[in-house]
Amino acid sequence: MILLCHGDREYLRAPGAELHTDLGMLTVPDDVENGDVLETHLGTEFVARELRGPDLFNHLERTGAPMMPRDIGLVVGHTGAAADDRVLDAGTGTGVLSAYLGRLGASVTTYEQDPEFAEVARENMVTAGVEDRVDVRTGDITDDLDSLTGGEPFDLLTLDTEDAPEIVASAPNLLADGGYVAVYSPFIENSRKTVAAAEEAGLSGVETIETIQREMTFDDRGSRPSTAGVGHTGYLTFARHS
Ligand SMILES: C[S@@+](CC[C@H](N)C(=O)[O-])C[C@H]1O[C@@H](n2cnc3c(N)ncnc32)[C@H](O)[C@@H]1O
Incomplete structure (x- = not known):
């Protein structure tokens, strides 16, 4: 799959597929490559772009609420997730976390209890190009x-x-020596239960962080954190088997 981009507009299409918009119609060439400029019959240019992690967050078909890129960054940073790692994940949901880890080169086994969600997630892994991993x-x-x-x-x-x-x-x-657990919880009560379970299981380095991110705005009057939106997404608990 490839993204066709024009300004703020982005459309996901397979090679060979057609795009019909108010900006005109075009057919994506079978041999389309990242950076190719494609023109609609009305002369509007679209740039073809290969999907990267944030594009997956924006364009994969959504079922379970996907983990946000910033939270995935924390998971990777705190656990050192890397190529050739073996990852066990649940629940798959949309599969954004699994797809990011697959794109890193990890081999991921992920469980989804809802059969329809699991089917969508399998298609999403094809879109992300990680169905083999x-x-x-x-x-x-x-x-x-x-x-x-x-x-x-x-x-x-x-x-x-x-x-x-x-x-x-x-x-x-389940874990190799030195392996990590990372748990995302939208509510602190669940993090507290997770911490208790991790300590009871004898895991080390148990810690919970709240994930907060503030976007900065810069204008002629000055610079400050954006007043729009909420910076909080949830809680991440990490622990290690050693
Ligand atoms: C919030 S979503 C996960 C989103 C995912 N991390 C992502 O980045 O797209 C949670 C999913 O877990 C599934 N789920 C909940 N408990 C489960 C279990 N015990 N085994 C398998 N799947 C489970 C739910 O059906 C739901 O689709």
Whole structure:
């Protein structure tokens, strides 16, 4: 898939597909490449752009609320997620976190309990070009914790589910030595339960952070944090098996 961009407008299309807008019509060439300039029959130019992480956040078909790029950045920074890591993830939801990790070169096994969401996530992994690295499994991850235990250990366990504390209790059985757990929670109550589960499981370096980001505005009068929007997204809890 490729993005066709004109100003603020972006359209996701496959090579060979057509684009019809009020700016005219064009057919995406089969051999389209990043940076190609395509012209509609009305003479409007669109630049073809390969999808990168933020484009996935904006353009993948949404089911479960996706993790925001800034929170994914914190997950990568705090856990050192890298190429060739083995990642166990739940729930898949839209699959934005899984797709980012796949694009890093990690091998991701991700669980989604809603069959329709899982099907959409599989298509999203094709759009992201990571279908070979991200295995979307339909089902409740808690049903498979026993069978996942004893297999090749994971380097990273990423959780974005309400029942994360229950899964964290199994982390020592799932993770390689030095492997990390990262749990995203929209509510602090769930983070507190996650911390208790991590400590009970004997994980080390247990910490919870609130993720806040303030956009700056610069104009003729001066510079200050934007007064629009809320800077808070949620809480991230990290812990390590060692
Ligand atoms: C907030 S979304 C996850 C979004 C995802 N991190 C992303 O970046 O797109 C949470 C998803 O977890 C799924 N879920 C909740 N509990 C689960 C479980 N125990 N096993 C598998 N999936 C689960 C829900 O159906 C929902 O789609």
